Amino acid sequence: MTYNRAVAYTGNGGVTVKEIDFPELVLRDGPGVNPQNVGRKCEHGVILKVVSTNICGSDQHMVRGRTTAPEGLVLGHEITGEVIETGRDVEFVKKGDLVSVPFNIACGRCRNCIEGKTHICLHVNPDRPGSAYGYVDMGGWVGGQAEYVMVPYADFQVLKFPDKDEAMEKILDLTMLSDIFPTGFHGAYTAGVKMGSTVYVAGAGPVGLAAAHSAQLLGASVVIVGDLIEERLAQARSFGCETINISKHDDISEQIEQILGVPEVDAAVDCVGFEAHGHNHQEAPAAVLNDIMDATKAGGGLGIPGLYVTEDPGASDEDARRGSLKLDFGLGWAKAQSFATGQTPVMQYHHGLMMSILKGKADIAKAVNATVIRLEDAPRGYEEFDSGVAKKFVLDPHNLIRS
Structure with a gap:
């Protein structure tokens, strides 16, 4: 053969x-x-x-x-x-x-x-x-x-x-x-999702949808999914998620507050990775990481199954080409947040x-x-x-x- x-x-x-x-x-x-x-x-x-x-x-x-x-x-x-x-x-x-x-x-x-x-x-x-x-x-x-x-x-x-x-x-x-299923589950699990948790999932691609479903399996009370593409958000809503269209709303925390009554979630999952785009649709590799640090409560967890690389020949600046991103890490440190990264x-x-x-x-x-x-x-x-x-x-x- x-x-x-x-x-x-x-x-x-x-x-x-x-x-x-x-x-x-x-x-x-x-x-x-x-x-x-x-x-x-x-x-x-x-x-x-x-x-x-x-x-x-x-x-x-x-x-x-x-x-x-x-x-x-x-x-x-x-x-x-x-x-x-x-x-x-x-x-x-x-x-x-x-x-x-x-x-x-x-x-x-x-x-x-x-x-x-x-x-x-x-x-x-x-x-x-x-x-x-x-x-x-x-x-x-x-x-x-x-x-x-x-x-x-x-x-x-x-x-x-x-x-x-x-x-x-x-x-x-x-x-x-x-x-995809273990990766989505790993993102939710390492973010600390448990019974009653409120969760924000960045990205409604397949891994984001898997993370959202996994958060539901882990007992989350509310799962909010954010994305730039309405078709993907509709898919998230099809199995019970709340959604935020990032292209229409600059302030994620404000939209979370409209859904939950408070501007923060217990846990967040980055299912976008290094090709992230900001609210203006321009590429901004650290945009999602900074958003989830801002939108997650003090002491909350961040699961990061989204892919980040050490070399990106298509990046818009020299730092990003080396995988060096402009993170608001001081915010995450001040909020005593935990981060889980890497392959699943x-x-x-x-x-x-x-x-x-x-x-x-x-x-x-x-x-x-x-x-x-x-x-x-x-x-x-x-x-x-x-x-x-x-x-x-x-x-x-x-x-x-x-x-």
Whole structure:
């Protein structure tokens, strides 16, 4: 078997679907592969037939040219698939298993992994702690927006669904377990959302909607979502959120007061990241962070799953190009607020969220408006996603998802 199609970055603001090598249990050289990882043997890994793989806002950052991603990089870190081959050292994962793959690549053997910090594994990326599939400067592990993909350290990493038929019935929800649902949940959880909390979520893209739904699952009394795009805000309202159109209101605290009677929330979540825009629609990388510090009470928590980078070639000023932002940090310090940042350690959450889905407690596909498209339609999906549509695009490489 040698045929394998995948979505690759074209280097000019777009993507293409092209034929690539069928995966092996070794990391071969290719676009973005760290030289120290070339030839790395993965007998601890498995080959998956991809059942579903999602387009993520983090992918979009690369496609827009806002990172140093190389041309030809195969994209995709949100992967669900069926095991079709296992490595010699794999003991507990079997052929035929249907599994969710955390977007973090983690060895399970280093100090950080043993402590549950799988988002900053020390062994999988020679450049820095932490790695992901199909992402710039993450070691070069081939992305999963493809028909087939190799997943290393399978016994440790993958989440097996208990019943394949049941899983396929809920595949649009379960496909969110690889990233978006745990990431949204992590943002709300680390912000300290609990029973009765009032919460502000900045950004009504898929992660923001996932964070809003997660805040509801955690018992929030009110979830307020802010965004510049009315279509996305309508999606947030569809499952019970209050909303603020940032383009129409300069003062977020004033709008919060109109909803809650007080100008502050207990907790806030930044689901926008470094491509944030201010109230005037001009790019302002620190705008959201400063807004949530202002809008969160003294002693409140700020969850920051939104992506921030160390290099942004498309930034408007030299500081932002180095990831140096003009924060009102003194305000956050004075208010004794807590901050939680970084990639989400998916494995801390994915089993519990899976059970919430299977037992009917979570309806994440509806919350993020999961929309299935064919693999060959990925370029259109990227274009539509970039325009701000209120959809989470799910690629179906083998036409296995029933509409």
